[in-house]
Amino acid sequence: MQSSSQLFPVALISAERRGDLSEDVYLIKANNSLDFTTELAVTRLGLADRAGPPGAAVVLVHGSFSNRRFWYSPKGQGLGPWLARAGFDVWIAEMRGHGLSPRNQGYASNRLDDYARYDLPAIGAFVAEMNGHPAYWVGHSMGGTTLAMALGLGTLAGARGVAVFGSQVSRRxxxxxxxxxxxxxxxxxxxxxxxxxxxxxxxxxxxxxxxxxxxxxxxxxxxxPGAWWAGLAQSQAPVLVAAGSADEQDPAWACRALFEQLGGEHKQFIELGRAQGLAQDFGHVDMLHGPQAQAEVWPLLERWLRQPEAPLLREAPAAPGAPISG
The missing domain is CATH 1.10.287 (Helix Hairpins)
Structure with missing residues (x-):
């Protein structure tokens, strides 16, 4: 079978039309880590009848215990389809052993370090090859933590911007x-x-x-967390760190600690809640899922993707006595 990439073996395993969307699923075998059985599934979403060059590439990275369905329901709903309908070239990554990505031989020993050091760079290289330009990255929870690790390790070189939602490592x-x-x-x-x-x-x-x-x-x-945490201070990519005011799993103060550790001129922190003029205090999942997220949070993300240097919301003051350092 002919590879879909000039960089490493990539198989197109599915090409379907889903209503107004086109859905292409690729399986990447980059052979860049110690476990050469690793294969990674990425789903590309676009408008089926769209003509002309693709829009800006956006790679979505799921959190723990999840897969591509966090972003893209079987009925064609979710942030992924919404961004595709807004004109973006949407790519949904699935980590080793999740969703359509098969379990690698060393599955039990997989670490976030493997994702950040080997898998995300391979996905990013393939997406840039297919789109013609480097991608924006969006991660939720552990997916965002993995993106932060990659920033700290310097393995997301060339990323146009990174947005993380409900991601932190400072809560003990x-x-x-x-x-x-x-x-x-x-x-x-x-x-x-x-x-x-x-x-x-x-x-x-x-x-x-x-x-x-x-x-x-x-x-x-x-x-x-490791050397990557110190490496965040050297990062220059535009970064958006978003936290839910009602997120009990990854609280806003801990997400802010990640923000404070980041270097670069174009970074911003937003807390998703009533204090910032939103209709509700968002929690860990509903900050990206459900009708209220679609009404208020998704448009904020779209604005950031189009202008990552423009401010989105006024920041809420840090809670008194809340820890900041990681």
Whole structure:
């Protein structure tokens, strides 16, 4: 089968029309990491009857226990189709073993570091090859954290901009700082090899044990996110960090800590809530899902994608006593 890329083997595994949308699914085998069985699915969405060159490329990166359906429902709804109908060239990435991406041989040992160091650069290179220009990136929750890691590692070179929603690494859980408990949990996870999203009612996908162990190491008594955190200060790409005022999982103060760590002239932090003139205080999921997100948050993101240097909302003051450093 002829590759769809001149960079590395890429197979077009599906090409369909979904109502007014075209849906092309590619499987990338970049062979750039230590696990050569890794294959990554990316779905390209566009208007089926659109003529002329593609619009600006936007790559959407899902969070934990999730897949492309976070952005794109089977009925053609969601942020992905909405951006495609607004004229963007939309690409939806699925991480190793999620959705249409098969599980690689070393699935249980997968880490966010692998995603940031190997997988996102391969996806970015393919999207730029197909579109003709580097992409904007949008990530939710752990997807946004992975994008931040890539920024800190310098593996998103050339990105036109990065937007992260509900993403942070600064919140600490006191119990997980206790060495015996932290060590015991890591040992148990290593034995299971995965964390079931369905069993724990977190989402439709499993997560490899390697990622959970990686996050536990960050939570340990002397744990830190890693060298990528310091590297964020050197990042120059335009960045939008968005937090939900009612997000209890990844609170606004912790998302702001990520924002404060970023370098670059064109960065902005927005808190999605009533204090900023929105109709509600948004939570972790509804900041990007549902009719209110479509009415208020999606247009904000579209404005940022078209003018990443223009301010979106007035910032809410930091909560008194809220930690800022990571």
């Amino acid at each position: 859980y006191a119990g997980l700082r206790l060495p015996p408990l932290n060590w015991a949990l890591r040992r148990v996870l290593k034995g299971f090899g995965r964390v079931s999203g369905a069993r724990f009612k977190r989402g439709p996908e499993d997560e490899p044990a390697g990622i959970a162990i990686e996050l536990l190491r960050w939570q340990s008594l002397l744990g830190r």
